Amino acid sequence: MKFSYRFSNLLGTVYRRGNLNFTYDGNSVISPVGNRVTIFDLKNNKSDTLPLATRYNIKCVGLSPDGHLAIIVDEGGSAVLVSLACRSVLHHFHFKGSVHSVSFSPDGRKFVVTKGNIAQMYHAPGKKREFNAFVLDKTYFGPYDETTCIDWTDDSRCFVIGSKDMSTWVFGAERWDNLIYYALGGHKDAIVACFFESSSLDLYSLSQDGVLCVWQCDTAPEDLKLKAPSGWKADLLQRKEEEEEEEEDRDRETTVQGKATPAEEEKKGKVKYSRLAKYFFNKEGDFNNLTAAAYHKKIHLLVTGFASGIFHLHELPEFNLIHSLSISDQRISSVAINSSGDWIAFGCSGLGQLLVWEWQSESYVLKQQGHFNSMVSLAYSPDGQYLVTGGDDGKVKVWNTFSGFCFVTFTEHSSGVTGVTFTTTGYVVVTSSMDGTVRAFDLHRYRNFRTFTSPRPTQFSCVAVDSSGEIVSAGAQDSFEIFVWSMQTGRLLDVLSGHEGPVSGLCFNPMKSILASASWDKTVRLWDMFDSWRTKETLALTSDALAVTFRPDGAELAVATLNSQITFWDPENAVQTGSIEGRHDLKTGRKELDKVTAKHLAKGKAFTTLCYSADGQSILAGGMSKFVCIYHVREQILMKKFEISCNLSLDAMEEFLNRRKMTEFGNLALIDEDAGQEDGVMIPLPGVRKGDMSSRHFKPEIRVTSLRFSPTGRCWAATTTEGLLIYSLDTQMLFDPFELDTSITPGRVREALRQQEFTRAILMAFRLNESKLMREALESVPREEIEVVSSSLPELYVDKVLEFLASSFEVSRHLEFYLIWTQKLLMLHGQKLKSRAGKLLPVIQFLQKSIQRHLDDVSKLCDWNRYNLQYALAVSKQRGMKRSLEPLASEEEAEASEDDSLYLLGAGGRD
Structure with a gap:
């Protein structure tokens, strides 16, 4: 049970692609992040990732009206029915095609999915136990191109779908006599969203070129009539009617007279739509693609997002502009409004940004953004409360492990961050970067208070701080040197030279002033910081060193090398104590375009990051693989292997060649199906004509860049292609008795x-x-x-x-x-x-x-209460002083009035 770590949370990424949803109470946002789903609780300021994962990146999420069930559909068309109450998977289903959107009916009895150019309606799973959770009810045809959006009427009688062929289709959820389907035109671009008005069949349709059409229906929803059955159903109903007529002979005449009413109803005709108005968002003439929209039916609020990062708030049907704001320079991928209509959620897939905006007070409720590029390094604070991450985008982010939110971002680095670490106090973060600087950040005032540079411009590949927090060292990638600075003064103390290759890792001994440096020259050098920084020992390796770390007690040193080995050394005697062969445990996957198997690819792979557990008995290792391995140091055996992802949208996931992806034209991966499009927006290369096949198309390769154990030993974190994954000990679901016998109950x-x-x-x-x-x-x-x-x-x-x-x-x-x-x-x-x-x-x-x-938490509350008490005492003293001075003031006024009266009397006597 010691290694029963389970996936706990996903940090570092808050939104990738797909549609956002608010929960039933409107207090939480459900955001798809890669092949996982994260729920952001806005009331309690906490994020939680569901312990489930799909095989591909999530494309759309449908939420039931009561908020208990969710249908999660990935890019491959596989669907997962999830219970949000117990956070578990209830059912798996495959729609046999790429699904664009999914939506539950307001009564929760049915749901519709748009797949290709058709719409399919299924019976939604109920509260009773069923043999099959998804039962197909009907398939609706009509659009000639891909369908894009769905919306239901409030009474679940009809639904509308939009298509890329510029048409909008209204379908009846039942077999209505006066409405089977109705097609609406009027647009010149693909339909982005369409919405019904509340308690009505009136429609709003929005197209990608920024046009809003208002459609009025001549029929109310309650005037929809069920179609009379035909075939064997009609014969069965006729027999029943004949039996009833035989039993009720005395009412036959009245029933015959009552059958004249359907002819009058037929005169009313079918349902008809007419266009009332047509509005344009791009009135100034600047062409701007509309990419997302949401409509709140109760308060008639329309929110539209555009490719330039601008969003508008309009009141319908008058189309009055309420608000307009630019939140970024990237396209807005998804928009959602909560049940009360106060909060609006925006998702930007280009930046990985998630925003929740309160439009009435014009303030942010939530503003989170992950690293734009991949994360490279991470470090735990000494008390385990915070995590700091550095990415290729040059940003340094500090995350709260309890809430899962990033509360500060440092952007001083102008190039990729290569290493991050905390000092022993936990209030200073030291980072190294490829821009040639090492910076120290203060977590009290949130500022960069030290910047360490080298005499010659160089790129730093790693950083380390000693246990006292006074000595900062960084390894150079191009000059093969190690630079040592003083944290107190910021001065360069010494430059350690001796390596003949780039320095790949640095680590201070936690108990002594010994610095270990690993390099590509197949050596690990131990430097004594107190004895003029001379080389104490040189450990010769059989291959290039990629990572080095000390055991928490400083009595052992672990080194990862390029030949997939982990060697253990006694730093006092410079003697190797053991080694682990990890080539077979890596199990690296083959890429889509590779012509060799994963077994041959593993020969060139190795562990790139190491970390000892809190007790020092085991070691974590990860690299260019989807697996993280835990080894027992003394026994030198593999204890457990964690698969950090099963997402096939990433590269190097499969071990063998998939024959299903081989076509008569070659590998399916070589055929770019998107034709240079990303979510419908053309992204050609400079100088390339529209429709050319020369667009950039790639899949990120799965890898683990950094691993760290929490100082508490209860969890460990890994920076991966998927984000910052946290695995913790879930003791609530495990029965782990201790010295138990039959007499203990x-x-x-x-x-x-x-x-x-x-x-x-x-x-x-x-x-x-x-x-x-x-x-x-x-x-x-x-x-x-x-x-x-x-x-x-x-x-x-x-x-x-x-x-x-x-x-x-x-x-x-x-x-x-x-x-x-x-x-x-x-x-x-x-x-x-x-x-x-x-x-x-x-x-x-x-x-x-x-x-x-x-x-x-308590100290902040106490400080606030102390301030309030001091303020209340000061106000009460001030009022007491006023009351004590009031009698004196009244006596002085009385004396002054007497003097005035005597003066007046005296003046009158003299006259």
Whole structure:
């Protein structure tokens, strides 16, 4: 159970492509990210990625009206029915074709998918158990080109679809007598969106050239009549009517007279549409493609997004402009409005940007953006609360591991970031870049307070900071040197030369002032920082060194080399202690255009990143592969392999040649089906005519660029082509007993609690290792008896209680109660715990992270309350002073009035 890490969250990317959706309550945004789905809770400021993945990138998501079910469809046409309540997959289905959009009916009984030039209506899965969740009801034909959008009427009687052939089609969800289908024209470009008016069949249709057409229907939804059945159904109904007529002979005349009404209804004719108005968005003459739109029927709000990054808010049907704003210079791919109509979500696939805009107050509710290019490096803060990532786009982002949001982005680097690291205080981030600078960022004031440069311009490939935080070192890629600076003064202290190839990795010994540098010259050099920076040892390798790292206690060194080996060294004696052959564990996949198998490709692959676990007993390794391997260091065996992605939209995923992709013209990957288009927008090369096949088309190759274990040991993170993946220990779903025998049951635990035998109850609860039972046993102990119970706990159970307390701090509200438990355990067992400091370090860091997070929240609240109390006291004192001065002021006024009256009397007497 020690290596039962499961996928926990996806950071670094917030939106890729597809449609955005708001949840039923309107407080969360559902965003497709690659082949996964992330839910951003806007009320609680937290992001959560569902533990499921499709085989290709997600193309569209359909949400049920009650918000409990979601249909997720990928680029290959495979659909997954997901329960958002229990976060699990209920059903798999394949639509046998590329699906553009999916939409549930407002009553939740049916849903429609647009596939090719047809629309298919399915029976939606209900609350009862069914043999097949998706049952095809009808297939609707009409458009000549691909269908693009769907919308339903409020009563689920009809739906409308738009097409690229510039037509809009209205279909009846039932067999209506006066509406089978209705085609609408009037546009000169592909239809982007179409919407019904509330409680009406009136329509709005929008085309890509920025034209809005308003259509009026002469029939109300309640006037739609069901078509009379024909064939064997009609014969069956006729027999039933005859039987009823025989039973009701006395009412035959009245029923015959009543049959004259259908002829009058036929005079009304079929449903007809007429165009009321036609509006243009590009009034100034600048041509701008409309790419996304959303309409809120209750408040009549239309939101439109354009290829230039501008969005408009209009009130329909008068087409009054409410607001217009530019959010970026990239096209807006998706727009969504929440149920109350207050928040609008925008997705930009070009920048990987997700915005939630509150249009009434004109403020951002959420503004998140991932790295534009791939992420290269990451680092955990010492308490495990934050993650910092650096990307090829030159940005440095700091993420909160609890909420999953990026709260600061540094853009000072002008080229790709190659290395990031935290200092031991956790408030300074040091980064290296290809622009020839090493920068230090302050997380208190969010600024770049140090910039380290070299005498000659050089490109830095890696960076490291010693345990004191005073010495910063960076390795050069072109001059083969290592530069050492002082953090305090910013001055260059020394330049370490000796390597004959680019420096690929640097790492400081956590316990000593020893710097290890790995290079492509097949050596690892150990430098003594206190002894004039001379070379202490040189470790000779059999191949180029790609990564180097120290064990947390500094007693071992691990090096990854180009021949797929991981070698372990004793840094004190410069002796190799072991090696691991990892070529067969990489299992690199073949690319689409490769003519060799993955087995032969693996010969040239190697691990490019290494990381020790928090206890130092195992090591994580990753590289140009979809697998991350955990090895046991002492036994030198593979413990577990994690597949970071199953997304076939990435390259180098399949191991064998897929014969289905071979056509008579060659490999399907060589045939560019898009013809130079990306989501309908032409992207030709400079000087290439429209329709030419010379557009850029490529698939990113799956790879792991950096791995880091959390200092708490509870999770690890990896920067990959998919984003920043976090794997954590999911202990809630696992039963992992400890020293359990048949006499220990939950009933015995509760019986011991009733008899107030708290120590025995806690020991039995921790043997069962069920979180609810452990919480019940701990919280049953009276506050005054915590010290006695803590002193009677065996040493073996103190570790488990501390680990449970650390995890309880994140979910429980009994903050003071658990703090007392923590204090008593550390005070009473502190001396015994010191002897096992190495094993207990992850637990103590996990505890520190949980308490530090509460300290930050409570300290802000206390500062705010203290300010309010001081303000209230100052106001009350000021009012008290005014009241005390009021009698004096009244006496002075009385005396002044007496003096005035005497003066007037005196003046009158003299006259």
